[in-house]
Amino acid sequence: xxxxxxxxxxRQKEIFQTLLPGQAKLYxxxxxVYDYCHLGHARTCxxxxxxxxxxxWLGYGVEYIQNFTDIDDKILNRxxxxxxxxxxxxxxxxxxxxxxxxRLHIGKADAYPRATHALNGIKRLVAELEQxxxxxxxxxxxxxAVRKFPGYGKLSGRKLExxxxxxxxxxxETEEAKKQDAFDFALWKGAKPGEPAWGSPWGEGRPGWHxxxxxxxxxxxxxxxxxxxxxxxxxFPHHENEIAQSEAATGKPLANYWLHNGMVMVDxxxxxxxxxxFTTIRELLDxxxxxxxxxxxxxxxxxxKPIDFTQEAIEAATNGWQTLKESLLFxxxxxxxxxxxxxxxxxxxxVQKSLGNDYTQEFAQAVNEDLNFTGGxxxxxxxxxxxxxxxxxxxxxxxxxxSPEKLEEMWQTLVNLAQVLGFAVAATDLEPTAPESEQxxxxxxxxxxxxxxxxxxRKAKNFAESDRIRQExxxxxxxxxxxxxxxxxxxxI
RNA sequence: GGCGGCAUAGCCAAGUGGUAAGGCAGGAGUCUGCAAAAUUCCCACCCCCGGUUCAAAUCCGGUGCCGCCUCCA
Numbered sequence: 001x002x003x004x005x006x007x008x009x010x011r012q013k014e015i016f017q018t019l020l021p022g023q024a025k026l027y028x029x030x031x032x033v034y035d036y037c038h039l040g041h042a043r044t045c046x047x048x049x050x051x052x053x054x055x056x057w058l059g060y061g062v063e064y065i066q067n068f069t070d071i072d073d074k075i076l077n078r079x080x081x082x083x084x085x086x087x088x089x090x091x092x093x094x095x096x097x098x099x100x101x102x103r104l105h106i107g108k109a110d111a112y113p114r115a116t117h118a119l120n121g122i123k124r125l126v127a128e129l130e131q132x133x134x135x136x137x138x139x140x141x142x143x144x145a146v147r148k149f150p151g152y153g154k155l156s157g158r159k160l161e162x163x164x165x166x167x168x169x170x171x172x173e174t175e176e177a178k179k180q181d182a183f184d185f186a187l188w189k190g191a192k193p194g195e196p197a198w199g200s201p202w203g204e205g206r207p208g209w210h211x212x213x214x215x216x217x218x219x220x221x222x223x224x225x226x227x228x229x230x231x232x233x234x235x236f237p238h239h240e241n242e243i244a245q246s247e248a249a250t251g252k253p254l255a256n257y258w259l260h261n262g263m264v265m266v267d268x269x270x271x272x273x274x275x276x277x278f279t280t281i282r283e284l285l286d287x288x289x290x291x292x293x294x295x296x297x298x299x300x301x302x303x304x305k306p307i308d309f310t311q312e313a314i315e316a317a318t319n320g321w322q323t324l325k326e327s328l329l330f331x332x333x334x335x336x337x338x339x340x341x342x343x344x345x346x347x348x349x350x351v352q353k354s355l356g357n358d359y360t361q362e363f364a365q366a367v368n369e370d371l372n373f374t375g376g377x378x379x380x381x382x383x384x385x386x387x388x389x390x391x392x393x394x395x396x397x398x399x400x401x402x403s404p405e406k407l408e409e410m411w412q413t414l415v416n417l418a419q420v421l422g423f424a425v426a427a428t429d430l431e432p433t434a435p436e437s438e439q440x441x442x443x444x445x446x447x448x449x450x451x452x453x454x455x456x457x458r459k460a461k462n463f464a465e466s467d468r469i470r471q472e473x474x475x476x477x478x479x480x481x482x483x484x485x486x487x488x489x490x491x492x493i
Numbered sequence: 494g495g496c497g498g499c500a501u502a503g504c505c506a507a508g509u510g511g512u513a514a515g516g517c518a519g520g521a522g523u524c525u526g527c528a529a530a531a532u533u534c535c536c537a538c539c540c541c542c543g544g545u546u547c548a549a550a551u552c553c554g555g556u557g558c559c560g561c562c563u564c565c566a
Contacts, residue, residue, distance in 0.1 A: 008497085011497075013509095028566095029566075030566085031566065032564085032565085032566095037566085038566090039566095040565090040566050041566050042566090043566070044566040045566080072564090073564080074564070153496095156496065156497080156561075156562080157495090157496045157497065158495075158496060158561090158562070159495075159496090161495090162494080162495040162496075162562080182563095183563080185563065209563095209564090210563095230566065231565075231566030232497085232498085232560065232561075232566085233560075233561065233565050233566065234561095234565075234566070235496095235497085235560095235561070236496085236561060236562060236563075237561095237562085237563040238563085238565085240563095241563085260566095261566075262498085262499095262559095262560085263559085263560065263566080264566085265559080265560095268558080268559075269559085270559085270560065270565090271566095272564090272565060272566090273564080273565075274564070274565075296516085297505095300505065300506065300515095300516070301505080301506070302506085302507080304498075304499095305498085305499070305506095306498085306499075306559065306560075307505095308505085310504090310505095312504060312505085312517085312518095313504080313505065313517090315517080315518095316504070316505065316516070316517040316518075317505090317516085317517085318517095319516085319517060319518085320505095320516050320517065323516085366507080366514095369508095369509095372507075372508095374506065374507060374515085375506095375507050375508080375514075375515085377506095377507090377515070377516075378507075378514055378515045378516090379515095380515095381515060381516065382515085389530090389531080392529090392530055392531075393530075393531070395529095395530080396529065396530045396531080397530080397531085401531090458526080461526075463526055463527065466526085466527080467526095467527065467528085470527085470528070474528095479528095479529075480528085480529090481528080481529055481530075482525080482526095482527090482528075482529080484524085484525080
């Protein structure tokens with residue numbers, strides 16, 4: 001079985017082959033840290049983290065780098081508005097980024113380089129491009145001469161003639177005047193008064209947006225990497241420009257595979273800052289939505305397709321996660337009693353390799369088709385439904401219908417696959433619900449007493465009284481279950 | 494205008510030439526004093542119109558929608 005990936009560069013699915021056997025070098029374009037991350041960012045970070053996990057599960061050694069853009073006009077604007085500094089703003093939102101991603105159980109990259117820490121590599125690259133004649137200095141700025149790079153447009157499928165110059169209307173006239181060609185883009189921007197600046201051969205200034213990624217990839221991973229990924233909205237111009245910069249400098253391909261995830265949509269429009277239709281990760285989670293439901297919501301659509309963010313979809317995902325969660329809980333709750341090897345607490349970012357049974361093969365068969373996690377989820381649910389059934393039987397009848405050995409294999413497989421997709425039960429799900437306070441809770445003795453009273457009422461066919469006792473216990477968080485043999489079990493919710 | 498993508502049940506969604514996975518929601522029955530659980534069963538001719546083929550959800554053209562065309566995850 002081989003993994004195939006849809007390569008944006010060639011616009012077709014290709015068999016995945018690494019540069020070095022068994023080793024994969026991955027770079028994902030991260031975020032500009034000027035605000036809290038929204039669901040769109042969550043999708044990108046989550047999907048590519050899962051891709052990384054999947055490669056690890058297949059047995060690859062993976063090196064995964066994701067950057068922070070911490071030099072940018074938007075950060076600067078925010079700093080001005082708040083009367084703080086660019087550094088303070090980025091520090092704040094980098095910290096927030098890590099909080100949010102951790103809540104979503106998104107594994108950490110191996111490194112998070114920042115533009116402000118990559119200045120040497122950036123300046124070296126700009127100088128090389130200038131030497132090679134594909135970049136030129138102009139009035140304190142340095143621009144990339146797009147027409148000097150024959151492959152320009154190969155990623156996005158654009159021809160320079162087809163582009164509408166300045167279509168965004170965001171390019172300033174002063175900048176426009178310095179460019180030799182309207183499509184040229186800035187590698188280095190001369191400092192304006194009051195802006196953070198770094199010394200360089202071209203004068204005080206700061207790097208343009210695209211150059212940091214080219215520099216970081218080379219510094220951290222080398223001239224050619226296996227996979228470069230990011231949101232589909234970065235294809236043009238960001239990734240196109242990265243290719244132009246890196247490949248003009250090294251003469252080698254920047255990445256062998258270019259992968260892009262689809263956008264999160266709201267009412268038929270892309271979720272974005274500029275449209276103002278975004279929901280931040282923390283807003284959503286603080287609203288009480290389970291982070292794992294968010295994960296299911298995202299993974300339930302193939303990574304390249306757009307996803308509609310709706311209340312209904314989140315609710316459906318919440319219910320779906322409930323099924324997976326109960327099944328994952330099964331082993332932790334009953335594993336010891338059933339004589340299983342129960343792993344010590346919960347899966348961190350470390351992914352175990354594939355267990356190599358029929359289930360995992362079915363999973364791999366689906367996911368090997370261009371990271372079809374959505375298809376792979378079928379296997380998880382197949383296992384989860386079966387496990388949940390036996391968990392319920394255990395809970396209600398004190399025994400399982402399937403052999404403990406078979407159940408253990410299924411459960412271990414489910415845990416293994418859940419790990420790949422990043423699903424994990426929270427530690428709090430494992431602990432019995434802590435009583436609010438001693439006074440609020442009924443003691444076991446009290447419960448047993450109430451139940452025996454109810455038993456007596458049932459025997460006397462006084463069902464009104466019997467149901468009243470059930471109601472009362474239920475309101476205290478106690479569920480009681482009558483067995484066919486006449487006995488009654490109970491448990492706390 | 495250019496480039497790319499998507500159209501499958503009430504909702505979400507997989508499927509990439511041989512008569513439709515899965516999730517959510519819903520319905521009917523068995524069992525049960527009730528409840529819970531279990532259990533059986535039901536719920537799509539794949540937007541539409543042409544074309545290619547012995548055969549198409551799957552390929553081609555039309556159509557509609559979305560993204561990108563120098564802020565973008």
